[in-house]
Amino acid sequence: GAVVSQHPSWVICKSGTSVKIECRSLDFQATTMFWYRQFPKKSLMLMATSNEGSKATYEQGVEKDKFLINHASLTLSTLTVTSAHPEDSSFYICGVKIQETQYFGPGTRLLVL
Amino acid sequence: GEDVEQSLFLSVREGDSSVINCTYTDSSSTYLYWYKQEPGAGLQLLTYIFSNMDMKQDQRLTVLLNKKDKHLSLRIADTQTGDSAIYFCAESSTNQAGTALIFGKGTTLSVSS
Numbered sequence: 001g002a003v004v005s006q007h008p009s010w011v012i013c014k015s016g017t018s019v020k021i022e023c024r025s026l027d028f029q030a031t032t033m034f035w036y037r038q039f040p041k042k043s044l045m046l047m048a049t050s051n052e053g054s055k056a057t058y059e060q061g062v063e064k065d066k067f068l069i070n071h072a073s074l075t076l077s078t079l080t081v082t083s084a085h086p087e088d089s090s091f092y093i094c095g096v097k098i099q100e101t102q103y104f105g106p107g108t109r110l111l112v113l
Numbered sequence: 114g115e116d117v118e119q120s121l122f123l124s125v126r127e128g129d130s131s132v133i134n135c136t137y138t139d140s141s142s143t144y145l146y147w148y149k150q151e152p153g154a155g156l157q158l159l160t161y162i163f164s165n166m167d168m169k170q171d172q173r174l175t176v177l178l179n180k181k182d183k184h185l186s187l188r189i190a191d192t193q194t195g196d197s198a199i200y201f202c203a204e205s206s207t208n209q210a211g212t213a214l215i216f217g218k219g220t221t222l223s224v225s226s
Contacts, residue, residue, distance in 0.1 A: 001158055034213055043201070043218040044156075093155055095214070100144050100205075102214055106155040 002028045002098045006105035013084055013112055020080045021108045023094030029074035034095040034102065035067070044093060050077045084112040119202050119217035126225055131189040133220045135202030138183060142204040145178060146214065147187045150199045159187070159200075189222075197224045 003026040013019050023033060031052050036044040048058045048069050056069035066088075068080040081088050089112045095102040116138045125131045137145065143164050148156040162169045162176045162185075169176045175188040189196055199219040206215045 004155075006155075043216045044214075046213050046215075049213055095156075097212070101146070101158060101161060103158060104148070104156040107153075109153075 001101070002026075002030075002096055002103040004094065004096050004103050004105040006092075006094060006108050008108060009106060010109050011111070013110070015085055015112055016083055018080055018082045019084055019110060020078055021092055021094075021110075023077045023079070023096070023105050025075045025096045025098075025103075028096065028098050030077075030096040030098065031074065032097040033071060033077040034097070035069060035077070035079050036093045036095060038091040038093060038107075047079075081110065084110070086112045088112050117202055117204055117215050117217035119200075119220045121218065122221050122223070124223045124225065125192050127192060127194055129192055131187075131192045131196070131222055131224075133187045133189075133200050133202075133222065135185040135187075135217055136183055137185065137202070137204045137215075139204050139206055139215070140180075140183065142206065143212075144205045145176075145185050146203040146205075147174075147176065147185075148201040148203060148216075150201065150219070152198075156201065192222075192224050194224045194226055197222055 005024045007022045033050045035047045038044045047062045048056045050056045050071040052071045058064045071077040093107045094105045118136045146161040147159045173190045177186045201219045202217040203214040
């Protein structure tokens, strides 16, 4: 399977600051990457679909100006949480689509104080 | 809309078989997946099945698909304590942005020795 990394794995920030999370596909080129959010003891919620070289497609209810996604290359997608608030604290996971499957990164835990 | 349902908990003894069940709603799903998530980690793809198959076996894992009833199951033979984790069922769902995954809420498998 594909190897997907995320950086950072943990981040604690103050309310009002912005946080950037990177997702890298280490051994495959990925035209499509996905960003999910997972609340404690809950399922993964798809936030947006990121296609290389084009604008991301956001799911209903996800603010595109708050969660900025950039997919500038076939191996890197970034999610920036702008003006973070405590309610943005969550576990963010990226997925990389390789043929018919998705492989996931190890996740980034964000805590906004 | 699409929905994936799973039972929330399953407790088994080491050496027994575990069966985790899942129902889904999107009959057009091309693939169905099982992922494993250990505490604080990302999702590990365990196996997946093409919708025109009714069974797939991979070492200790057996996936059964009943497309008529939209029912998917994962059987783990000779369950070990290392199998304790959350297991997510997912169906593929195609939207305007591409094909994303719709996840169930996850089944927590607890294996006692």
